[in-house]
């Protein structure tokens with residue numbers, strides 16, 4: 198699979214540091230990337246609106262197109278660090294649209310890496326593939342009245358890529374499959390799952406998995422997703438087979 202999963206989630210407060218790290222060729226690439234990054238309207242907009250990453254605008258466009266987030270929702274954000282998607286959901290679930298204060302709903306973020314706290318967002322650090330981490334997530338969804346069913350699962354998880362086509366395709370597929378499995382057991386029957394994946398080998402099988410799992414499947418390529426990246430998103434709505442917890 199030709200995967201260009203170039204990270205766009207660092208807003209790079211200090212540009213010089215990055216350039217200093219590369220060799221001669223690396224410096225050129227970094228310079229070109231930095232030039233594009235600094236002039237990227239989504240990077241500028243993210244800074245202006247206080248988002249930690251331009252990725253916020255990918256979720257925003259999908260939400261505005263498909264109406265994914267509603268007041269009172271319980272949202273699980275997989276691969277949440279640095280936190281732009283959680284920030285967007287946090288604002289959307291605020292009665293006033295504010296980043297702080299009252300929150301009408303629940304948000305749980307999960308990532309391998311630490312995440313700076315976001316008011317009202319419960320964060321779990323760990324690997325989503327590990328059963329202990331899943332157990333922590335299930336614990337975070339438990340209340341005295343029993344487990345809370347999730348309205349929306351959003352996954353921007355991306356594995357570290359090795360460059361070996363078959364291995365990378367398998368890693369990407371595994372994360373998507375686990376997200377689907379989680380949605381099937383923990384989501385409300387009319388809930389939605391958003392996952393990031395990459396065009397290439399394995400893509401068609403993941404679309405088929407979505408079609409077998411959800412009543413409605415949409416393929417999304419938000420404008421903020423770089424056109425030269427094979428990154429794309431699938432949105433599944435309404436579970437076809439509800440697996441009891």
Ligand SMILES: C[S@@+](CC[C@H](N)C(=O)[O-])C[C@H]1O[C@@H](n2cnc3c(N)ncnc32)[C@H](O)[C@@H]1O
Pocket residue numbers: 206249250252253275276277278279280281282283307308309310323324325326353354355356357
């Ligand atoms: C592109 S970033 C997510 C950006 C985030 N949506 C935002 O808006 O700030 C992808 C994240 O997925 C996380 N990730 C990758 N594999 C993971 C795994 N197995 N379990 C948990 N997180 C994972 C990475 O650590 C990384 O922070």
